[in-house]
Amino acid sequence: MASFLLRRNSNLLARSLTGNYKEQFCPYFQAKFECLGAALNSLHPYSRSYGSASGSIRNEITDMTCPHTWYPLARRKRRRVFLHVGPTNSGKTYQALKQLQSSASGIYCGPLRLLAWEVAKRLNKANVPCDLITGQERDEVEGAHHKAVTVEMADVSTDYKCAVIDEIQMLGCNTRGYSFTRALLGIAADELHLCGDPAAVPLIQEILDITGDELEVQYYERLSPLVPMKVPLRSLSDVRNGDCIVTFSRRDIYKLKKRIEREGKHLCSVVYGSLPPETRTRQASMFNDASSEFDVLVASDAIGMGLNLNISRIIFSTMQKFDGFQMRDLTVPEIKQIAGRAGRYGSNFPLGEVTCMSGDDLPLLHSALDSPSPILERAGLLPSYELLYMYSRLHPQAGFYQVLEHFVDNAKLSEKYFIVNCDQVLKVAAVVDEFPLELRDKYLFCISPADMDDEISSQGLTQFVENYAKKGLVRLREIFTPGTLKVPTTPQALKDLESIHKVFSVALIFISSDTTLSLLRCDL
Numbered sequence: 001m002a003s004f005l006l007r008r009n010s011n012l013l014a015r016s017l018t019g020n021y022k023e024q025f026c027p028y029f030q031a032k033f034e035c036l037g038a039a040l041n042s043l044h045p046y047s048r049s050y051g052s053a054s055g056s057i058r059n060e061i062t063d064m065t066c067p068h069t070w071y072p073l074a075r076r077k078r079r080r081v082f083l084h085v086g087p088t089n090s091g092k093t094y095q096a097l098k099q100l101q102s103s104a105s106g107i108y109c110g111p112l113r114l115l116a117w118e119v120a121k122r123l124n125k126a127n128v129p130c131d132l133i134t135g136q137e138r139d140e141v142e143g144a145h146h147k148a149v150t151v152e153m154a155d156v157s158t159d160y161k162c163a164v165i166d167e168i169q170m171l172g173c174n175t176r177g178y179s180f181t182r183a184l185l186g187i188a189a190d191e192l193h194l195c196g197d198p199a200a201v202p203l204i205q206e207i208l209d210i211t212g213d214e215l216e217v218q219y220y221e222r223l224s225p226l227v228p229m230k231v232p233l234r235s236l237s238d239v240r241n242g243d244c245i246v247t248f249s250r251r252d253i254y255k256l257k258k259r260i261e262r263e264g265k266h267l268c269s270v271v272y273g274s275l276p277p278e279t280r281t282r283q284a285s286m287f288n289d290a291s292s293e294f295d296v297l298v299a300s301d302a303i304g305m306g307l308n309l310n311i312s313r314i315i316f317s318t319m320q321k322f323d324g325f326q327m328r329d330l331t332v333p334e335i336k337q338i339a340g341r342a343g344r345y346g347s348n349f350p351l352g353e354v355t356c357m358s359g360d361d362l363p364l365l366h367s368a369l370d371s372p373s374p375i376l377e378r379a380g381l382l383p384s385y386e387l388l389y390m391y392s393r394l395h396p397q398a399g400f401y402q403v404l405e406h407f408v409d410n411a412k413l414s415e416k417y418f419i420v421n422c423d424q425v426l427k428v429a430a431v432v433d434e435f436p437l438e439l440r441d442k443y444l445f446c447i448s449p450a451d452m453d454d455e456i457s458s459q460g461l462t463q464f465v466e467n468y469a470k471k472g473l474v475r476l477r478e479i480f481t482p483g484t485l486k487v488p489t490t491p492q493a494l495k496d497l498e499s500i501h502k503v504f505s506v507a508l509i510f511i512s513s514d515t516t517l518s519l520l521r522c523d524l
């Protein structure tokens with residue numbers, strides 16, 4: 001790994017930028033550029049500074065009320081959209097994938113890397129060659145006309161016969177929502193299948209009313225029962241084959257694994273968000289494989305969406321999680337999604353059960369499973385590079401941080417949309433503004449999956465940016481000394497290794513991605 005090089009303006013980076021550049025220079029942006037050019041030319045050269053540009057042009061650029069016009073290729077079609085909605089384990093994704101599989105070309109967009117992997121594996125097994133593309137990997141299959149991708153990698157500049165967007169209710173997510181909105185508005189497919197929670201129906205109906213697409217809603221019922229238990233799990237010695245214990249911190253995951261394994265009856269696989277994706281896949285496969293000794297899973301909500309694992313019973317060790325700001329109760333959709341992993345149709349366990357480790361948590365579990373998810377009101381958006389570029393032309397003295405912050409403050413939105421939380425992007429912007437970089441390089445760093453709340457990851461990114469700005473070249477061996485990475489023997493060493501992996505992931509995005517500008521920060 002240490003031999004990776006990143007060159008400024010390398011072919012790949014340039015390709016990734018121009019690829020997206022082309023995609024976004026649609027008539028909508030072209031018109032705005034022309035407007036902006038005329039306005040700048042009409043200004044006195046010395047007055048072209050922050051705050052002095054024409055207010056009406058600024059309003060024009062920050063107008064995000066019609067995001068559907070950003071995607072001319074999709075707008076040229078009248079797409080046939082099928083919205084598959086229903087509870088978990090009701091066959092929504094299965095039906096959508098059947099259509100994808102029988103189409104001449106297509107793309108599957110999912111919220112989790114594990115889901116994209118599951119779909120690619122399934123299509124390839126059915127002799128439909130399918131590429132797997134996520135923020136960190138690109139597994140290309142000869143002759144493939146199908147792709148399974150994490151939604152951030154959805155390609156809006158290619159014409160497809162069929163597309164699937166899974167877990168479409170995520171368009172309301174406060175951080176990743178904009179990628180789902182982009183895929184919904186932008187994918188140019190004759191037939192588009194959306195799968196998800198019924199709570200998304202009214203919002204999608206309203207959005208697609210404006211795009212002029214043809215929409216059909218199909219409702220589903222659960223295929224096999226999910227039984228909420230009346231009693232909690234009394235002790236870890238009652239854990240049995242096929243159980244999945246859910247908890248949210250790495251420390252608790254390993255503590256539970258150790259305690260269960262100490263009983264001497266089971267071996268546990270672990271799955272959680274900051275575990276590198278290949279490791280997550282391997283752990284999930286070991287658990288799913290009936291012949292392996294790993295018959296119990298200890299996992300966070302990284303297993304919480306759409307996945308088909310051989311789980312018989314979900315056991316919530318806690319009903320609270322830290323959401324980056326505070327400890328809070330799990331929401332109704334989160335509880336239903338996680339519980340819905342038990343007893344998947346066609347798995348080794350035709351009946352699913354769900355319970356908690358504490359009896360005090362049972363009322364919340366039962367009421368959540370009985371409640372509908374709250375209706376979604378708005379879909380997420382994020383200003384594109386092109387909009388920010390135009391805005392920065394009006395404010396040439398401003399750094400990227402200021403440009404983004406001001407843009408978001410001044411953005412005009414229709415009532416169906418909101419701008420997603422930009423805190424992480426702004427944290428990276430504050431770092432990149434310290435270095436002499438072009439706006440598009442800064443933007444690229446800002447949307448990379450660097451975790452600025454993690455000390456090692458944020459230090460790695462800073463060093464990365466510094467080397468890049470100085471030499472236009474980054475040698476990873478200058479950031480990490482080769483040979484110093486060891487198999488971790490303590491929890492802290494494991495955490496550090498996961499953080500280092502995040503820095504390598506940023507490097508990979510710069511080196512291997514074609515659609516870099518469309519990447520979102522997290523690739524779960």
Ligand SMILES: Nc1ncnc2c1ncn2[C@@H]1O[C@H](COP(=O)(O)OP(=O)(O)OP(=O)(O)O)[C@@H](O)[C@H]1O
Nearest residue numbers: 087088089090091092093094306308340344345346
């Ligand atoms: N008609 C069917 N024939 C055979 N297997 C099916 C059928 N429908 C669904 N399945 C299987 O049932 C399981 C659950 O289906 P699927 O993943 O489509 O559910 P879902 O409604 O998308 O659930 P979630 O909301 O959790 O994503 C999968 O393993 C799928 O392959």
Ligand SMILES: [Mg+2]
Nearest residue numbers: 092093195306
């Ligand atoms: Mg599904």
